[in-house]
Amino acid sequence: xxxxxxxxxxxxxxxxxxxxxxxxxxxLLAEKFPAVETKESGVLxxxxxxxxxxxxxxxxxxxxxxxxxxxxxxxxxxxLLTILAREKCFAALIDGGxxxxxxxxSPDALARLLWVFCREAGQAIKSADLLLRDGNLALVVLxxxxxxxxxxxxxxxxxxxxxxxxxxxxxAVFAVISPRPMIEGAAVRIAVRNQWDLRAMRCCRSKLMSxxxxxxxxxxxxxxxxxxxxxx
Amino acid sequence: MFAAIHLPDFHLQAVLRLxxxxxxxxxxxxxxxxxxxxxxxxxxxxxxxxxTEGMPDVQALARCPALEIRSRxxxxxxxxxxxxxxxxxxxxxxxxxxxxxxxxxxLRGVRNRDWSDWGNEIITRxxxxxxxSRMGVAPNPDxxxxxxxxxxxxxxxxxxxxxxxxxxxxxxxxxxxxxxxLEGWGIxxxxxxxxxxxxxxxxxxxxxxxxxxxRAAARKIRPLRLVQLAEEFSEFLEFECGIETLExxxxxxxxxxxxxxxxxxxxxxxxxxxxxxxALENRSDYERDFIIPAPTCETEVLFRILDTHLEDLHLEQRxxxxxxxxxPIRADHNQLRLFENPLRDPNRFGETMARLIALxxxxxxxxxxxxxxHHPDSFRIQEPCFHELRGETxxxxxxxxxxxxxxxxxxxxxxxxxDRSPEFVSSAVVNxxxxxALGPYRSGGDWWDEKIWQREEWDVEVARAxxxxxxxxxxxxxxxxxxDTGLC
Numbered sequence: 001x002x003x004x005x006x007x008x009x010x011x012x013x014x015x016x017x018x019x020x021x022x023x024x025x026x027x028l029l030a031e032k033f034p035a036v037e038t039k040e041s042g043v044l045x046x047x048x049x050x051x052x053x054x055x056x057x058x059x060x061x062x063x064x065x066x067x068x069x070x071x072x073x074x075x076x077x078x079x080l081l082t083i084l085a086r087e088k089c090f091a092a093l094i095d096g097g098x099x100x101x102x103x104x105x106s107p108d109a110l111a112r113l114l115w116v117f118c119r120e121a122g123q124a125i126k127s128a129d130l131l132l133r134d135g136n137l138a139l140v141v142l143x144x145x146x147x148x149x150x151x152x153x154x155x156x157x158x159x160x161x162x163x164x165x166x167x168x169x170x171x172a173v174f175a176v177i178s179p180r181p182m183i184e185g186a187a188v189r190i191a192v193r194n195q196w197d198l199r200a201m202r203c204c205r206s207k208l209m210s211x212x213x214x215x216x217x218x219x220x221x222x223x224x225x226x227x228x229x230x231x232x
Numbered sequence: 233m234f235a236a237i238h239l240p241d242f243h244l245q246a247v248l249r250l251x252x253x254x255x256x257x258x259x260x261x262x263x264x265x266x267x268x269x270x271x272x273x274x275x276x277x278x279x280x281x282x283x284t285e286g287m288p289d290v291q292a293l294a295r296c297p298a299l300e301i302r303s304r305x306x307x308x309x310x311x312x313x314x315x316x317x318x319x320x321x322x323x324x325x326x327x328x329x330x331x332x333x334x335x336x337x338x339l340r341g342v343r344n345r346d347w348s349d350w351g352n353e354i355i356t357r358x359x360x361x362x363x364x365s366r367m368g369v370a371p372n373p374d375x376x377x378x379x380x381x382x383x384x385x386x387x388x389x390x391x392x393x394x395x396x397x398x399x400x401x402x403x404x405x406x407x408x409x410x411x412x413x414l415e416g417w418g419i420x421x422x423x424x425x426x427x428x429x430x431x432x433x434x435x436x437x438x439x440x441x442x443x444x445x446x447r448a449a450a451r452k453i454r455p456l457r458l459v460q461l462a463e464e465f466s467e468f469l470e471f472e473c474g475i476e477t478l479e480x481x482x483x484x485x486x487x488x489x490x491x492x493x494x495x496x497x498x499x500x501x502x503x504x505x506x507x508x509x510x511a512l513e514n515r516s517d518y519e520r521d522f523i524i525p526a527p528t529c530e531t532e533v534l535f536r537i538l539d540t541h542l543e544d545l546h547l548e549q550r551x552x553x554x555x556x557x558x559x560p561i562r563a564d565h566n567q568l569r570l571f572e573n574p575l576r577d578p579n580r581f582g583e584t585m586a587r588l589i590a591l592x593x594x595x596x597x598x599x600x601x602x603x604x605x606h607h608p609d610s611f612r613i614q615e616p617c618f619h620e621l622r623g624e625t626x627x628x629x630x631x632x633x634x635x636x637x638x639x640x641x642x643x644x645x646x647x648x649x650x651d652r653s654p655e656f657v658s659s660a661v662v663n664x665x666x667x668x669a670l671g672p673y674r675s676g677g678d679w680w681d682e683k684i685w686q687r688e689e690w691d692v693e694v695a696r697a698x699x700x701x702x703x704x705x706x707x708x709x710x711x712x713x714x715x716d717t718g719l720c
Contacts, residue, residue, distance in 0.1 A: 069698075069716050069717060070637060070698065070714055070715070070716050070717040071634045071699070071715055071716030073637070074634060074635035074636070074637060075634065075635070077635065078631070078635060090575065090618045097637075098638075098640050099637035099638050099639070099640070099713070100600070100637075100638075101609065101635060101636045101637065101638045101713065102600035102601070102602055102611045103602045103608065103609070103610070103611065104631070104635040104636055105631075105635065106631075107601065107602055110599060110600055110601065110602075111599055112618070113599065113600075114597065114598070114599065114616050114618075115597070115598065115599065115600045115613075116588060116592060116596065116597040117592070117596050117597075118592055118596070119592075123591060123592055126591055127588055127591060127592060127597075130584055130587055130588055130591070131584065131588070133584075134580060134581060134584040135576065135577075135580075136575045136576055136577060136578075136580065136581045136584070145637075146637055195716070196634060196699060196715070196716045197668070197693055197699070198667075198668045198669075198670055198691065198692075198693040198699060200633065200634055200699070200715075200716075201632070201633040201634065201670055201691050201699070201715070202632065202633065202670075203632065203633065204631070204632055205631045205632065205633070205634075205635075208634065
């Protein structure tokens with residue numbers, strides 16, 4: 001089940017000479033290599049409807065917050081590794097609480113994931129800053145779910161505004177996994193509503209993913225920053 | 233044709249190359265401070281002040297009080313000799329290190345061209361690495377050597393007889409005794425010498441006269457003693473006193489890098505590896521090896537790598553010398569991959585990695601690779617090599633259950649059991665009755681040595697707390713991690 005909240009339709013960009021060339025090149029590539037799927041440039045598709053939402057993927061150059069129960073974060077990381085394998089790109093996981101367990105994931109996919117484990121929230125924030133400014137990685141995930149609420153409260157709100165300004169200049173997806181909504185300026189907030197019991201431990205992960213109950217909140221770029229809800 | 237490249241005032245150039253502050257000043261080179269020998273080589277400014285070669289240093293100082301007297305620097309001389317050979321090897325693979333500051337290149341097989349323009353290009357290349365050179369081009373190696381000594385800056389010998397005719401015999405550097413005899417006979421030029429009957433000359437003056445005649449006739453092409461191109465490029469600079477802050481060290485490193493990158497560029501190579509060595513006051517060395525993710529010879533990129541590393545470096549002793557060594561490879565001209573998203577700037581990523589490791593500590597950032605064991609939470613951190621990653625990546629689709637979040641280290645727990653199943657958990661992170669449990673999952677390993685281990689794991693659902701993994705090892709219970717805690 002997916003709940004979606006106000007998504008504005010972006011205005012079409014004027015097509016100039018360069019745009020026409022780009023369209024021509026894309027059509028040529030599509031003709032020559034039909035197996036390769038062309039994608040919208042503004043989003044990174046996860047291939048999973050719950051996270052993709054109506055936009056078709058995670059927004060590039062924007063801050064996305066993923067909140068919910070503790071199991072939601074590792075499932076999102078599973079999804080992240082699938083994206084890396086499919087897109088043949090690279091990502092970083094900043095593990096704020098040093099809780100990531102690499103043996104639970106495919107070793108091949110881990111080869112595309114830079115894992116940074118930190119001792120405190122300050123280190124995690126600085127690491128995220130370095131990696132976002134680097135601009136080489138398609139995804140940067142800051143996992144703060146395992147940190148104590150007291151440590152999270154110490155992170156100044158201005159940090160997230162600064163991150164938003166930094167990530168705007170790149171085409172990276174910046175996802176912050178937090179135990180509860182805490183980033184006011186997040187462009188997209190994905191709230192996972194599932195609560196698992198012991199039966200989940202016998203289920204295939206792909207089935208668990210398909211059963212995700214997600215609510216997506218989106219901040220429009222044109223409208224004032226007000227959160228509103230609408231059921232899909 | 234053969235070309236001889238000559239670096240005049242070789243010892244002086246070796247000293248002045250990395251000492252820009254001495255340019256334009258009266259400088260003299262002596263053999264060594266201890267030997268007390270006379271002046272070996274001087275700059276034009278020193279000559280203008282009345283200093284000449286062979287003069288005792290005390291006398292030279294009396295004539296020119298501002299004279300800077302420096303000892304020969306064998307390390308720098310080796311570096312200059314290496315540069316000369318590198319440039320020569322970029323012209324032809326057949327190169328001879330003829331003597332100090334002179335090398336000869338075999339150009340046979342090279343199409344005829346305007347040798348003068350070509351020679352000027354080579355001289356310009358050497359000037360880029362702060363070396364003044366001269367070049368002689370001639371039909372044989374000995375003649376090319378002679379031409380190089382008289383060139384200004386390039387001399388092409390088309391008619392050997394005409395060139396040799398008026399050349400003084402002293403230019404061939406015969407022994408003093410032989411030169412005196414010939415001067416006594418009134419023979420002063422090579423033209424006069426070659427007119428003498430060689431058999432009579434040899435019978436009177438011996439084997440040395442024979443060799444002199446052969447070289448003066450310049451008809452014979454002697455085989456060159458070929459040398460190979462060095463596999464690494466190195467520059468060294470010794471400080472006059474220990475360096476205490478970063479800025480002067482970076483200044484010197486920048487200068488060394490400039491030289492090395494120009495040398496690499498000259499032979500169409502790029503740096504794949506860079507080794508920084510700092511000679512410390514207590515005669516020990518600090519060494520750091522840098523693998524360049526995307527081999528390059530761009531000074532800025534290489535300098536940033538050094539700068540990033542040195543920013544966080546603290547040494548017990550002051551550095552008194554620095555050596556920078558580059559391992560060259562051919563530039564990679566691989567086609568970019570159309571359907572992959574490689575790193576845009578691998579060198580920048582390498583720099584970011586260095587900063588990250590400085591921030592979080594070594595072994596806290598990299599690729600998490602599970603070890604080849606069934607023991608839980610066994611992994612090693614590898615340096616990421618994203619720029620080398622090729623091919624498909626497969627992801628296992630058969631993974632079962634929620635992934636675990638680990639407590640590191642595991643949290644000690646008290647478990648109450650009923651019928652061998654856990655019934656109640658009490659620990660610093662979770663307390664409560666266990667509603668349901670999956671297990672036991674038993675594992676063990678390393679039974680062949682002292683590290684033998686056996687463990688029993690349970691996945692448990694704790695009332696109003698969530699899903700946890702508990703473990704018993706050596707009769708001690710612990711909470712290993714958490715799968716889910718329910719909604720916050």
